[in-house]
Amino acid sequence: MTDAETRADAEIRGLVLKFLYDLHSKSEWVNWDNFHELGLPQQEVGRYLKELHELGLAEGKFVASDKDEYLDIQARVRARGADAVENPDKRPPEIIINQSVHGVQRMTLNIDKISEAIDASSAGVDEKADAKSLLQRLSENKLLTNLIQKWFAGHLTR
CATH class of the missing domain: 1.10.10.10 (Winged helix-like DNA-binding domain superfamily/Winged helix DNA-binding domain)
Known part of the structure; x- marks a missing residue:
């Protein structure tokens, strides 16, 4: 390991x-x-x-x-x-x-920030709706959410 x-x-x-x-x-x-x-x-x-x-x-x-x-x-x-x-x-x-950050809250905050970035982008309404739909589906998938958290934290090696 x-x-x-x-x-x-x-x-x-x-x-x-x-x-x-x-x-x-x-x-x-x-x-x-x-x-x-x-x-x-x-x-x-x-x-x-x-x-x-x-x-x-x-x-x-x-x-x-x-x-x-x-x-x-x-x-x-x-x-x-x-x-x-x-x-x-x-x-x-x-x-x-890590007392200052709770893993589940950290992912929720990141999802919110990404959603705000989608809203602020210059993309069209349909593209924004598609992006938000994908983001919502991602946030509901526990396995994928966990893997993405590990990846962003630099702990996913494969």
């Missing part, structure tokens, strides 16, 4: 931990279905929750299928995980949390 891939994994792990931490205040155990807002494939969320569990930052109940896929996951943040979110000095190197 390259340094960029290792950093990307640490950032996504941090994003999942922070999201779990935020959800934890609402419920003791959190179902993995609640993580859809992150725009990550569900099995990828499962893998990151399992890694957080192995690092001792979260506790998880993992139900796996015969095909090594997760069928269901319940997770909750541990005290060590809460410390890692609240105090950067207590974060293990496997976790990177």
Whole structure:
């Protein structure tokens, strides 16, 4: 794994931990279905929750299928995980949390800026409508949105 891939994994792990931490205040155990807002494939969320569990930052109940896929996951943040979110000095190197930017919000802001740029362009009305339609479809596709986020962040190597 390259340094960029290792950093990307640490950032996504941090994003999942922070999201779990935020959800934890609402419920003791959190179902993995609640993580859809992150725009990550569900099995990828499962893998990151399992890694957080192995690092001792979260506790998880993992139900796996015969095909090594997760069928269901319940997770909750541990005290060590809460410390890692609240105090950067207590974060293990496997976790990177950027407090100023939340991945989902960042993509939403970029979509809004692109939409404004479309409106301000000299293109015709039909071309603007087509561009906005494509942009809307893009923003609704979680897999593509996630890949584009990684690409813009410089973490997509293939």
